[in-house]
Amino acid sequence: MTASPGSPPATTAAVLATRAGGPEVLELREIPVPVPGEGELLVRVAAAGVNFIDTYRRSGVYRIDYPSVLGSEGAGVVVDAGPGTEGFAVGDRVAWSDAPGSYAGYVVVPAERALAVPAQIDLEVAAALPLQGLTAHYLATSTYPIRDGDQVLVHAGAGGVGLLLTQLAVARGARVVTTVSTEAKAELSRAAGAHHVINYRELTDLSAELPPLVRAATEGGAHVVYDSVGKDTFDASLASLRRRGMLVLCGGSSGQVPPFDIQRLNSSGSLYLTRPTLGDYTATRAELVERADELFDAVLAGRLSVRVGARFPLAEAAAAHAALEGRRTTGKVLLLP
Secondary structure, eight states: OOOOTTSOOSEEEEEEEOSSSSGGGEEEEEEEOOOOOTTEEEEEEEEEEEOHHHHHHHHTSSOOOSSEEOOOEEEEEEEEEOSSOTTOOTTOEEEESOOSOOSBSEEEEEGGGOEEOOTTSOHHHHHHSHHHHHHHHHIIIIISOOOTTOEEEESSTTBHHHHHHHHHHHHTTOEEEEEESSHHHHHHHHHTTOSEEEEGGGOSOHHHHHHHHHHHHTTSSEEEEEESSOTTTHHHHHHTEEEEEEEEEOOOTTOOOOOOOTHHHHHTTSOEEEOOOHHHHSOSHHHHHHHHHHHHHHHHTTSOOOOEEEEEEGGGHHHHHHHHHTTOOOBEEEEEO
């Protein structure tokens, strides 16, 4: 249906998970364009971010109702606004990390969670920043506030969070060791500032072989390990920490970590373990905006480089999920309506 000038159409393309399962359960369908309510913005999506949390919801790891439009992150232009959205207007460029249904041409975004995008920042770059950028920011500044001289291990160093986290950690004075799965990814990680890169595909027993390599590269063990891989790396991550070090479990791309005996934290050197989530570090509007503004400022100043590693048409969302889960991507993966 053709929209009148300046108004949204009646329907829009969207990607739905029809049931719990693999990428094959994703379908492109035409759905009604949502109507913004109190405190909501209707946004024409320029790009939607693809994240592991989307695969968790699609597969049933995180329970949702089916069928359901996936996605929660993106950037675009406001085309309509409900009451109670002071501070935003039609035509504004915004980004967001937590608007359900973002795999679509149009999405409703709570104004309270919308981020004003500076005019100098491309909307695709803006779409790549909210979830992974905000995650990297709180990990480096709040969950474990990295200090000058800290020894840091970042798993999946060429991933979206990994590349951003490495840059933020180096800027705070850390020595950063990363793990990757290919030499091409190792080059990307080094370009982001990693001081030492380990290709874990060259190891036959990760739990036994990785910790000695990390200890050698970090002068006795990491002060903090950021582990977004989960099940496959958890044991090695614990063993790579120095006394009173912290393991930050920030994802589970290889699967969720099973229950374990917490006495291991005691016997391994009075270690700390945390499983943070973005929502708890952007719980207020003020904190959300403060973190986002610092990221946008860093991009504009050239201190933070955002890599968009893959772009897929909205209709190829299943291929995007398969590439992400197969660890065939680097940087950010975007869907383009």
